[in-house]
Amino acid sequence: MTAMPVTTVLFDFAWTLFARDPERWVANAAASIDRTVAAGEAHRIAGDYAALLRETATDPAHITRDLDPRVWDRAIRSVLEQIPGVDQALASALHETHAEAIEPYADTAATLSALHDGGVRIGVVSNVGWDIRKCFARHGLDGYVDAFVLSYEVGFVKPDPRIWGTALEALHAAPGQTLMVGDHPAGDGGSVSAGIPALILPMVDSPARKRGFEHVLRLAQIPS
Structure with a gap:
């Protein structure tokens, strides 16, 4: 057949x-708020972010995220803030620069x-x-x-x-x-x-x- x-x-x-280039994304976001990033931190943060999104892809809250841009903005910042070493300021900077990266x-x-x-x-x-x-x-x-x-x-x-x-x-x-x-x-x-x-x-x-x-x-x- x-x-x-x-x-x-x-x-x-x-x-x-x-995909986001880890160095470009994290380093540029950190620089925008005068934050330094330790060696290896960019790849770890980007990797943790990818893993969190994949793990929560079918969660009801994240399904809602994918249906509404306003919920998306809040939810993505919340995901970023769950990553060790990412505080509210860095999470906001990462979110604001994500598309360009x-x-x-x-x-x-x-x-x-x-x-x-x-x-x-x-x-x-x-x-x-x-x-x-x-x-x-x-x-x-x-x-x-x-x-x-x-x-x-x-x-x-x-x-x-x-x-x-x-x-x-x-x-x-x-x-x-x-x-x-x-x-x-x-x-x-x-x-x-x-x-x-x-x-x-x-x-x-x-x-x-x-x-x-x-x-x-x-x-x-x-x-x-």
């Missing part, structure tokens, strides 16, 4: 297509370009309380994305299958010809409940590194 061709790829946003992984641009040139439709499905489109625009990647499906705009949060239903409708895609790519087994892997196969990639903390998108291109039968 021949597998159906992949016509659409859905990507998660944070820690899938983009987000960068694409080393193979994000080439992957999106290859999929786009190969006729594959691209969607971004993210649990988020702010408009991530500006990150794509800042790096000239917005033109590759055919649809942004953001939880706070559509009213559904992964792993609710309705968020993927919304994505399929926006992209005029069939679930059996769609691939979901993410980093969170419970959240992104929930696409299978909507009939969409999922590729869950291991965590990569630095955007300077490649994300492993050769697997995506191979599944989409796009030359890498």
